[in-house]
Amino acid sequence: MDARTFPHLFTPLTIRGATLRNRIMSTGHDTVLPTDGTVNDALVAYHEARARGGAGLIVLQVSGVHETARYTTHMLMATEDRSIEGYRRVAEAVHQHGTVLFAQLFHPGREIMESEGGLLAVAYAPSLAPNERFHVMPRPLSRGMIAEIIAGYGDAARRMHEAGLDGVEIVASHGYLPSQFLNPRVNRREDAYGGTPENCLRFLRDVIADVRAKTDERFVIGLRISGGEMDEEGLTAGEALDAIAALDGALDYVHVIAGTSASLGGAIHIVPPMTIENAYMAPFAATVKARVGMPVFVTGRINQPQDAEGVIASNQADVCGMTRALIADPEMPRKAREGRAEDIRACVACNQACIGHFHRGYPISCIQHPVTGRELRYSTVTPAAEPKRVMVVGGGPAGMKAAAVAASRGHRVTLYEASTRLGGQTLLAQLLPGRAEFGGLVTNLERELELAQVEVRKGVRVDKALIEAEAPDAVIVATGATPFRPRLEQGDGMQVVDAWQVIKGEVTVGASVLVSDWRCDWIGIGVAEMLARAGSAVRLAVNGTTAGEVLPLYVRDHSIGRLHRLGVTVTPFARLYGCDGDTVYLQHTTSSEAIVVEGIDTLVVCHGHAPVMELSEALEDYLGTVHVIGDGLAPRTAEEAIFEGFRTAWTL
Numbered sequence: 001m002d003a004r005t006f007p008h009l010f011t012p013l014t015i016r017g018a019t020l021r022n023r024i025m026s027t028g029h030d031t032v033l034p035t036d037g038t039v040n041d042a043l044v045a046y047h048e049a050r051a052r053g054g055a056g057l058i059v060l061q062v063s064g065v066h067e068t069a070r071y072t073t074h075m076l077m078a079t080e081d082r083s084i085e086g087y088r089r090v091a092e093a094v095h096q097h098g099t100v101l102f103a104q105l106f107h108p109g110r111e112i113m114e115s116e117g118g119l120l121a122v123a124y125a126p127s128l129a130p131n132e133r134f135h136v137m138p139r140p141l142s143r144g145m146i147a148e149i150i151a152g153y154g155d156a157a158r159r160m161h162e163a164g165l166d167g168v169e170i171v172a173s174h175g176y177l178p179s180q181f182l183n184p185r186v187n188r189r190e191d192a193y194g195g196t197p198e199n200c201l202r203f204l205r206d207v208i209a210d211v212r213a214k215t216d217e218r219f220v221i222g223l224r225i226s227g228g229e230m231d232e233e234g235l236t237a238g239e240a241l242d243a244i245a246a247l248d249g250a251l252d253y254v255h256v257i258a259g260t261s262a263s264l265g266g267a268i269h270i271v272p273p274m275t276i277e278n279a280y281m282a283p284f285a286a287t288v289k290a291r292v293g294m295p296v297f298v299t300g301r302i303n304q305p306q307d308a309e310g311v312i313a314s315n316q317a318d319v320c321g322m323t324r325a326l327i328a329d330p331e332m333p334r335k336a337r338e339g340r341a342e343d344i345r346a347c348v349a350c351n352q353a354c355i356g357h358f359h360r361g362y363p364i365s366c367i368q369h370p371v372t373g374r375e376l377r378y379s380t381v382t383p384a385a386e387p388k389r390v391m392v393v394g395g396g397p398a399g400m401k402a403a404a405v406a407a408s409r410g411h412r413v414t415l416y417e418a419s420t421r422l423g424g425q426t427l428l429a430q431l432l433p434g435r436a437e438f439g440g441l442v443t444n445l446e447r448e449l450e451l452a453q454v455e456v457r458k459g460v461r462v463d464k465a466l467i468e469a470e471a472p473d474a475v476i477v478a479t480g481a482t483p484f485r486p487r488l489e490q491g492d493g494m495q496v497v498d499a500w501q502v503i504k505g506e507v508t509v510g511a512s513v514l515v516s517d518w519r520c521d522w523i524g525i526g527v528a529e530m531l532a533r534a535g536s537a538v539r540l541a542v543n544g545t546t547a548g549e550v551l552p553l554y555v556r557d558h559s560i561g562r563l564h565r566l567g568v569t570v571t572p573f574a575r576l577y578g579c580d581g582d583t584v585y586l587q588h589t590t591s592s593e594a595i596v597v598e599g600i601d602t603l604v605v606c607h608g609h610a611p612v613m614e615l616s617e618a619l620e621d622y623l624g625t626v627h628v629i630g631d632g633l634a635p636r637t638a639e640e641a642i643f644e645g646f647r648t649a650w651t652l
């Protein structure tokens with residue numbers, strides 16, 4: 001297999017002065033790598049890795065075009081000439097690998113997420129239209145400010161052009177300022193910028209004209225817009241289509257995605273989780289293509305070259321955004337072109353370390369690829385100074401990553417797994433409703449083991465005696481975790497089971513179930529959905545402020561919507577106390593009052609995990625080198641497990 005396997009994906013495309021070598025694009029995405037509003041070394045290294053890996057086009061994360069555009073405290077700002085140097089450095093780094101570079105011109109309008117130093121910012125929008133998600137009441141823009149912001153778009157583009165970028169993408173997607181002007185439910189103005197469809201378009205027309213006037217004829221101007229904001233108040237697909245058609249001719253390309261930042265339901269589509277189907281916006285892109293002459297780009301859950309090839313080959317779009325695919329594997333385009341598609345570490349749309357980190361204010365990474373966001377430190381694999389014999393105990397994500405990375409550095413590695421299958425808890429995680437794709441972690445890690453030529457011994461439970469007999473140079477203990485059972489005041493009559501028993505199908509639950517969820521992660525919410533789908537009446541009692549409290553937001557909110565549709569009752573602030581007969585006793589975590597739930601036949605306990613410590617404890621007096629990692633050290637998530645496996649192998 002070679003590039004002919006994906007002939008359409010690897011066909012170049014010229015737009016004005018820019019020629020994309022293929023149809024694979026890394027779309028604009030906030031990395032939380034910049035620290036002072038300008039491009040820094042970490043961001044240059046991040047994008048250079050994706051350019052080196054073969055992406056045709058990289059679009060930089062949003063750059064604010066005006067002081068009022070600061071929607072987070074760590075975004076890029078293109079409001080001053082001092083930003084030019086950073087843009088130039090990233091352009092040079094990306095260009096030397098043959099990748100085209102655009103940047104996003106951005107104003108969020110009323111979508112202000114964070115505040116500087118704890119003080120709420122003044123948000124501006126076309127009209128007095130409150131934002132549901134961030135609870136922001138904007139101030140209507142004066143005509144003077146509109147003119148200033150329009151000039152800000154042009155000035156920012158001028159700086160990017162001067163820095164050597166190939167083009168810009170105006171962000172009219174996700175309910176941000178240009179979309180607020182387009183949307184008649186948000187734009188209630190009665191002047192030249194509102195009231196009629198043409199007036200609602202005026203802001204964008206003026207922005208495009210100003211950008212064109214301040215750049216040259218080789219510079220590309222594109223538009224990002226949601227082909228449906230997926231919200232009652234949001235821009236509809238029809239409205240978006242009409243706006244796109246009206247701007248055909250003024251623009252060089254249009255880039256369609258879905259969703260809005262303005263509501264929790266619409267925001268899910270900003271970074272669609274695995275519960276949303278692959279390439280789901282391609283049909284809308286095809287509708288746009290039938291209506292306009294300019295190239296159409298599409299993004300949203302296109303995570304494999306096979307899917308992208310299908311989209312381009314069927315003429316639904318001209319370029320595919322494959323953002324998380326490149327976050328998970330920057331080498332994806334090169335592997336596809338060289339006929340090594342099976343070596344690609346496919347993104348599983350878990351949203352944990354990419355957008356999950358963003359929402360928690362941390363730099364971008366990927367749970368499967370810890371190098372992402374840490375390129376300055378880990379980009380080049382350093383061969384081991386001296387090859388060692390390494391025993392890795394436990395074939396979950398931690399052990400698998402440790403073994404693969406250690407072997408790729410030249411160590412002689414044997415991975416031992418007690419059961420007959422590799423994957424550890426991931427094998428259970430993939431059984432939760434809508435979570436099958438999470439099992440991709442195992443497929444990806446198995447391939448990494450194969451490529452690194454790790455010897456795998458399944459069905460072997462390692463004990464201290466085996467380690468002493470093998471006498472390796474280093475032992476990595478990655479023995480994982482088992483369900484934690486809390487102490488309960490427990491009378492007779494109630495069936496009490498844990499989440500793993502339910503997921504494995506080892507128990508039959510009754511018609512009326514209470515799921516007690518201490519950890520507030522995927523398990524409680526997933527088991528509740530599983531049982532509700534199977535026909536039980538389910539109450540989910542969470543020891544947190546909301547179900548799925550610790551989950552990535554878009555994953556949580558999509559799940560909560562499904563639970564609501566299934567009629568699952570959620571009780572927040574609930575600490576499990578005990579059970580007796582058909583009654584479960586809970587306690588409110590702030591009032592300390594009892595919450596008594598009657599008519600329950602099965603209590604499902606989802607109270608996190610306990611580390612499996614037998615081996616690590618037995619090795620406490622062992623004289624050789626021992627590293628304990630992952631859930632076996634302390635139960636957390638696959639992200640820490642894989643990171644610790646990677647880091648340990650890196651330092652051997």
Ligand SMILES: Cc1cc2nc3c(=O)[nH]c(=O)nc-3n(C[C@H](O)[C@H](O)[C@H](O)COP(=O)(O)OP(=O)(O)OC[C@H]3O[C@@H](n4cnc5c(N)ncnc54)[C@H](O)[C@@H]3O)c2cc1C
Binds near residue numbers: 399417424523
């Ligand atoms: C239902 C469920 C859903 C989850 N969903 C997510 C999710 O969406 N995202 C996320 O990040 N995390 C999730 N997690 C948590 C995640 O799966 C764990 O954090 C991760 O698997 C820990 O990896 P590990 O390698 O440290 O341990 P484990 O996955 O527990 O693997 C340990 C392995 O070691 C083996 N072993 C133990 N002792 C020995 C021995 N003496 N000799 C040989 N082998 C041994 C075990 O058989 C096991 O295969 C979920 C967990 C569950 C149960």
Ligand SMILES: Cc1cc2nc3c(=O)[nH]c(=O)nc-3n(C[C@H](O)[C@H](O)[C@H](O)COP(=O)(O)O)c2cc1C
Binds near residue numbers: 104224
């Ligand atoms: C960490 C992260 C940050 C993002 N920030 C932006 C952004 O700055 N501008 C933007 O238009 N979209 C942003 N997005 C959305 C992506 O551009 C893209 O539309 C989304 O990841 C879906 O594409 P994918 O399925 O190929 O990953 C972000 C996505 C991620 C994962």
Ligand code: SF4
Binds near residue numbers: 324354366368369
């Ligand atoms: S963290 Fe998850 S969603 Fe994000 S890139 Fe990695 S696999 Fe994909």
